[in-house]
Amino acid sequence: MAKSRSVPNKHLHARATFLYQAATYLTLQSRALNPELEGNHLSSDDRADHEGARVVRHSGQAMQLGSHLRAVSTKGQVRLSAEMKRSLCKACNTVLVPGKTSTHIMENKSRGGRKPWADILVIQCNFCGSQKRLPTGSNKQQGKSGRSTNKSAKAFTMCLGTAETVQCGASQAGTEDVPMYGHEEAH
Template sequence: MGKSKEPGTILNRSIYSRISYLYQAAAYLGTLSQHTDPNSDTQNPETTGSKAALEGKQASRMRHANQVLSRRLVTDLRATSHKSQIRISPAMKQSICKYCDTLLIEGETSSSAVENKSKGGKKPWADVLVVKCHTCQGVKRFHVQAPRQKRRPIREKESNRRHEKGLNEQHGKETQGVAAVMGV
């Protein structure tokens, strides 16, 4: 016999904490690589061109190393969630490239555009956000402002109710018409 579940407790809290930490660390490293710019420091006017080029190469290596480390953390995050069979939140999942595990940062590691291929864009509910990863050229598509479809059993129940309601209204109109003809 197992332990009874207490109200307010979260099962696998440590795994959720680990996944959250890995995501935050990957996001930090991703944004850190974005803001590391060799020209941001005030440089001495006596600095030679070779020294500036060396600093530029070093900053480029640091950005690359941070991106690689960020991808590794995202890979660990996904492995942890798969092994423990815990679902990643949709917001977190949408910000990760499913092909190369790159954290999708707008303008830095990805680009996005809204696309509508419906009869010249006449259907506003057909808007699709297209996010393209710069690392692997992978494309992810997300519906914009599209209401989520209800599950099939719920849709079928609602459909049956509407059908029965329509039959009842139709039957009521028929009885009113017969009563009017009979003069009642």
């Protein structure tokens, strides 16, 4: 039996996964409270004024774990998944949880939003205010191996025209009869 191939730097992958899970857990455990409103020393009118000014109390340890995660993946040359990269703020290393530590907005700046492939997901960090802009409406371009490289199909689309058929040049892949535009038979 052949020896199965193991993942290189398996210990770094395990460490990065643990750091991400710990940072996410600590972020979700933080409470949304304003430190001024913790006591009952404010009147009801003052509370109404401060209601919109809610501050998310955030664990500095969660930010430190996010920073450590980024350092481990960079130094160990470990590729993080796209979802993991998108869920970390590049500026402050906060785990971006929709509705709690980040705001997600769909944006389409085309004329009247007519182009569905121009949709962009804007993720804004609630702590540092930095934004990530991720395209969502368009499909990812195929790699070179996935694209069609049939030259005769390209020649056929370029040679469309009248009912007369002529032989396309020998430089194309096949020697098939393809209709040519602008060539008419002399009678």
